[in-house]
Amino acid sequence: MKKIAVLTSGGDAPGMNAAIRAVVRSGIYYGLDVYGIFRGYSGLIQGEMKKLTLGSVGDIIHRGGTILYTARCEEFRTEAGRLKAVEKLKQAGIEGLIVIGGDGSFRGAQKLTQLGIPTIGVPGTIDNDIPSTDFTIGFDTAVNTVIRCIDQIRDTASSHERTYVVEVMGRDAGDIALWSGLGDGAESILIPEAHYHIDEIIHRLRRGYERDKKHSIIVVAEGVGSGVKIGEQIKESTGWETRVTVLGHIQRGGSPTAFDRILASRMGAKAVDLLRSGQKDQMIAIRNQDVMGIDFDVALAQKHIPNMDLYELAKILSI
Template sequence: MKIIGVLTSGGDAPGMNAAIRSVVRTSIYNQTRILGIKQGYNGLLNGEIEEMNLSSVADIIHRGGTMLRSARCDEFKTEEGLKKAINVIKIFGIDGLIVLGGDGTFKGANNLSDAGIPTICIPCTIDNDMGYTDYTIGFFTAVETVVDAISKIRDTSTSHGRANIVEVMGRECGDIALYSGLAGGAESIIVPEVEFDIDEVCRKIIQGRNRGKLHHIIALAEGIGNAYEVAKEIEEKTGAETRVTILGHIQRGGTPTAFDRIMASKMGNKAVELLLSNESGKALGIKCNELISMDLDKALNTKKEFDKNMYDIAKILSI
């Protein structure tokens, strides 16, 4: 293993830079050349590849986003695109690849692994929607961003006596809504994994108003549907003015938390160690606070389990 390549693909996540830094410096420590591949799989196909050194990753551990940048690449999903990627890898003499991203990124990496390219994956997505690992890099930073927003929204909602729906990211996974809703003291949490009763939400609003409560915060996962339609129904049933705040891509940016930086640093280091030990087709993760590696096929086919107990706790505490 003389040359390792590293790329980031899909949506960016806070902590990606910390992982890149760890990969680069661990490689150099082990006297292995490290090549940075720009723009994800798209950059791989186009040969956007440059050698990295210690200075390449100086002063990035605390920065959000990804210094390698990222892009979607439909061409890579085709048989011709995969062959082109393999040819580029061989042309640049890359002996092993470390890939940072989410579910779609892992599927592409698995195809490379099946084609004989030694590949290790690091889970980087704010959605926390990968079933084989307890947490993904970037998730807790996104949660902190949402909690901060909820605190600010509560101030203005209280001033005007409003209800406010805070729509968060996560695709079909409700973890950002669940964790930020519990940590932020939201009165209602609406997620795709649990069928919700709009009348229960309305009842909470009315009961809160009757005891003098001036606000009602609803954390809603984007996968649930149209937040404005939910707001309209709440207004019709309760008479409470209901605003919608869609946080959007603000959740992807910002300084990663210490936890995300530590997790990213450990995984980046481990990814290089695995390649140097001739391991391939592995996904790194966290289980019960322990760093694990799992076969990519198994990782991709492990169903995400929703934490119903945490959801129930949030309901109890929001009475």
């Protein structure tokens, strides 16, 4: 194998640039030509690629987002679109591809492997919702961003003696809400994977009020429902001033944490190793601090489940 390429697909995540850097520099170290494909599968179909050098990825390890850009691509969902992509790779002499993204991006990578392009996936998504890996690139940074925001909200909540509902990202997975809520001592954490009753939330708030607690924080994953609606229910039931903050896309950006930079570097380099050794149709995972390859079929057949022990711990500690 002499030529490989790398692209980023789906939502951006802090640490993607660190992974790109690792792919490029590891590839060059082992004598490979490494090409960057711009704007994900959309750019691949259009042939938007160029050869990357050591200098191309200099001074990017600390930057959020992705220097290769990312985009959704409906055309790639079609057989004709995927055949176009394969043709562009063959015309450029690309013999292997590394895809940095989420599960949707990985399913696209599987299709390319089936069409004769060896492909390896690197999990990059702030939601941490990829099965078979303990962590995904960007998750740690997103959690730390949320915690910093909640810390600032708590100052205002305390000063005005109010209850605050903070809505965070997590349409199908509650990891961001769970980890940030536990890390910031939230009174209640609402995640898609666990049922909740508004009466239980009210009970917790009243219990805190009875012991002279002046403010409360409730963290809600967007997949549970509207934070605004939950805030209205709390106000109607208690009569207390309740404010709602929807953090939105602020969670996606920012300089990656040390954890994400190191994780991305390890995963990017491992992806190159797998291609060099003739592996394909695998994703990179980290389990118990070990980085490894796992077959897409095995990984994607599973369902992501958050650490429910953390969920129970959060309930105990918020008594």
